[in-house]
Amino acid sequence: MKRNPLAEIMLGLGGLLTTAAFFMAFFWAPGTSYPDGRVDFAQKIFYFHVPVAEASFLVFIFTAFYGIRFLMTRERIYDTKARIATEVTLFFVLLTMATGILWTRVEWGVWWQWEPRLTTYFILTLLVIAYFVLRNSVEDEEKRAVYASAFGILAFIDAPISFFITRWLNSIHPIVFGGGESSGLETSMLITFIVAQVGMLMLGYAFYQLRLREEELRERLEALKIEIGD
Amino acid sequence: MAKSNSWRQFKAILRKDLVMELRTKEMITSMGLYALLTMVVYQIALAEAGDSFDVRLVMPGLIWVAFIFMSMLGLNRSFVHEKDQGCIDALLLSPVDRPVIFFAKFAGNLLFLMVVELLSLPVFSFLFLQGRVGFGNPVWLIGVVLLGASIGISGVGTLLATMTVNTKGKDVMLAVLFVPIMYPLLRAAVGATFAAVIGGPGTVTTFWLYMAWVAAFDVIMVAIAYALYEFVIGV
Amino acid sequence: MMDLYAAVIPQAPYIIGAYGLIWVGLLGFVYMVFGRIGRLEKELRVLEESIERRAKS
Numbered sequence: 001m002k003r004n005p006l007a008e009i010m011l012g013l014g015g016l017l018t019t020a021a022f023f024m025a026f027f028w029a030p031g032t033s034y035p036d037g038r039v040d041f042a043q044k045i046f047y048f049h050v051p052v053a054e055a056s057f058l059v060f061i062f063t064a065f066y067g068i069r070f071l072m073t074r075e076r077i078y079d080t081k082a083r084i085a086t087e088v089t090l091f092f093v094l095l096t097m098a099t100g101i102l103w104t105r106v107e108w109g110v111w112w113q114w115e116p117r118l119t120t121y122f123i124l125t126l127l128v129i130a131y132f133v134l135r136n137s138v139e140d141e142e143k144r145a146v147y148a149s150a151f152g153i154l155a156f157i158d159a160p161i162s163f164f165i166t167r168w169l170n171s172i173h174p175i176v177f178g179g180g181e182s183s184g185l186e187t188s189m190l191i192t193f194i195v196a197q198v199g200m201l202m203l204g205y206a207f208y209q210l211r212l213r214e215e216e217l218r219e220r221l222e223a224l225k226i227e228i229g230d
Numbered sequence: 231m232a233k234s235n236s237w238r239q240f241k242a243i244l245r246k247d248l249v250m251e252l253r254t255k256e257m258i259t260s261m262g263l264y265a266l267l268t269m270v271v272y273q274i275a276l277a278e279a280g281d282s283f284d285v286r287l288v289m290p291g292l293i294w295v296a297f298i299f300m301s302m303l304g305l306n307r308s309f310v311h312e313k314d315q316g317c318i319d320a321l322l323l324s325p326v327d328r329p330v331i332f333f334a335k336f337a338g339n340l341l342f343l344m345v346v347e348l349l350s351l352p353v354f355s356f357l358f359l360q361g362r363v364g365f366g367n368p369v370w371l372i373g374v375v376l377l378g379a380s381i382g383i384s385g386v387g388t389l390l391a392t393m394t395v396n397t398k399g400k401d402v403m404l405a406v407l408f409v410p411i412m413y414p415l416l417r418a419a420v421g422a423t424f425a426a427v428i429g430g431p432g433t434v435t436t437f438w439l440y441m442a443w444v445a446a447f448d449v450i451m452v453a454i455a456y457a458l459y460e461f462v463i464g465v
Numbered sequence: 466m467m468d469l470y471a472a473v474i475p476q477a478p479y480i481i482g483a484y485g486l487i488w489v490g491l492l493g494f495v496y497m498v499f500g501r502i503g504r505l506e507k508e509l510r511v512l513e514e515s516i517e518r519r520a521k522s
Contacts, residue, residue: 042476225512
C-alpha cells in the first residue's frame with residue numbers, strides 16, 4: 001500500500017506550527033485589555049478558536065465538491081472522500097463549538113447566546129450530524145451515496161451564510177477582519193494568528209489524508225477476505 | 231413541440247395527485263387535523279400566561295411551527311403514496327422528463343400546503359386573537375409570506391421527501407434533514423409575519439427586507455433542489 | 466501585578482479548558498487514526514502472508 005508522505009509531512013508541520021502558535025500566543029503576542037483597563041486573558045482563545053472554525057468551513061467545501069464529483073461520475077471513491085471530509089468537518093465543528101462556548105462564558109457571561117453567528121453555526125452542526133444520520137438510515141449502497149451527496153451539497157449552503165452573517169446583520173460576535181474601525185490586529189497578534197491558521201489547515205489536510213488511507217486499507221482488507229473466503 | 235409535451239405531462243401528474251386527493255381527501259384532512267391539534271397544544275403552552283399576555287408577539291412563531299410540522303406530514307404522505315403504489319417506478323419507466331416530475335410534485339405539494347395554511351390561519355385567529363387589536367398592516371401581506379415561504383418549503387421538501395421515503399426512518403429522517411435546512415427560510419418567514427402582524431412605523435420596510443431574504447432562499451434552494459432531483463429520483 | 470492576577474485567575478479555567486480540549490481533541494484524533502491504520506496494516510500483512518503460503522503449497 002502506498003503511503004502518502006505529504007500527509008505525514010503536513011501532520012508534522014501542522015503540529016509544529018500550532019505548537020509554535022500556542023507559545024507565541026502566550027509569550028509573544030501582547031495581551032489585550034477591556035476599556036476599563038482590566039486584562040482580557042480570554043482573548044487568547046481566539047488564536048485557536050478562529051483557525052479551527054475557518055478550517056471547519058474550508059473542509060466542508062470538500063463535502064460539497066466531492067458530492068458534485070460523485071453525482072457526475074458515480075465513482076465510489078468520491079463518495080468516500082466526501083464522507084471523510086464531512087467527518088473532519090464534524091471534528092472541527094465540535095472543537096469550534098467547545099472553545100466558542102468557553103469563550104462566550106468568559107466574555108459575555110453566558111454559556112450560550114442565540115445570536116446570528118452562533119445560531120447559524122449551531123444549524124451547521126445539526127446539518128453535519130444529519131448527514132451521518134442520513135447515511136446510517138439508507139441500506140442500499142448506491143442510494144446512500146447519492147442521497148448523502150445531494151444532502152451534502154444542500155447543507156453546504158449554510159456554511160457561507162454562517163461565515164458572512166456577522167457582516168450582514170447586527171451581531172455581537174466579534175468581526176476581527178475587515179469589520180470597520182475597531183477590527184484588525186497588531187502585527188504580532190496577526191502573525192501568531194496566521195501561524196495557528198496555517199498549522200490548523202495543514203492538520204486538516206493531514207487528518208483527511210490519514211482517514212482516507214485508513215479507508216483504503218480497510219477496503220483492501222475486505223477484498224482480500226472475500227478472496228480468501230472463496 | 232417538446233415544450234407543450236412537457237406541459238401535458240406536468241398537467242397529467244398534477245391532475246393524478248389532485249384527483250386522488252379529491253377522492254380520498256386524505257392529505258387535507260390529516261394536515262388540517264394536525265394543525266388543529268397543534269393549536270390545542272398551544273392552548274396548553276399558553277394556559278398560564280394570563281390575559282395580559284399579547285399573543286400577537288408569539289403568533290408568527292406559533293403559526294410557522296404548526297406549518298413546518300404540518301408540511302412535513304404532507305410531504306411524507308405524498309411520497310409514501312407514490313412509493314407504496316409504485317407510481318414513481320411507473321413514472322420513471324414512462325417517457326416523462328425527470329424535471330417535469332419535480333415540478334409536478336412541487337406544484338401539488340405547494341397547492342395542498344397553501345390550502346391547509348389558508349384554512350387554518352382563520353381558525354388560529356378565531357381561537358387565539360379574538361378581541362385583540364387587529365393586524366397592524368394589511369392582511370394581504372401575510373398572504374405574501376405564506377406563498378413565499380411555502381414555495382421554499384415545498385420545493386426543497388419535494389427533494390428531501392423523495393430521499394427520506396427510501397430510508398429506514400421515513401418521517402423522522404425527514405424532520406432531521408428538513409428543519410435545519412429550512413432554518414434561514416423559517417427565520418425570515420417569522421420575521422416578515424411579525425412585521426405584518428405588529429405594524430407601526432418602518433415595519434413595512436422590515437417586511438419587504440425579510441421577504442427579499444425569503445425570495446433569495448426560494449430562488450437558490452429550489453434551483454439546487456431542482457438540479458439535484460434528477461440524480462436522486464433515478465436510484 | 467495584583468491586577469493581572471485578579472483578571473487572569475477567574476478566567477484561567479476557561480482558557481485552560483479551551484486549549485486542553487483542542488490538544489486532547491487533536492492528539493486523540495491522530496492517536497486513534499494511527500492506531501487503526503497500524504492494526505489494519507498488521508491484519509493485511511497476516512492475510513497476504515497466508516495467501517502466499519497457500520499459493521506455494
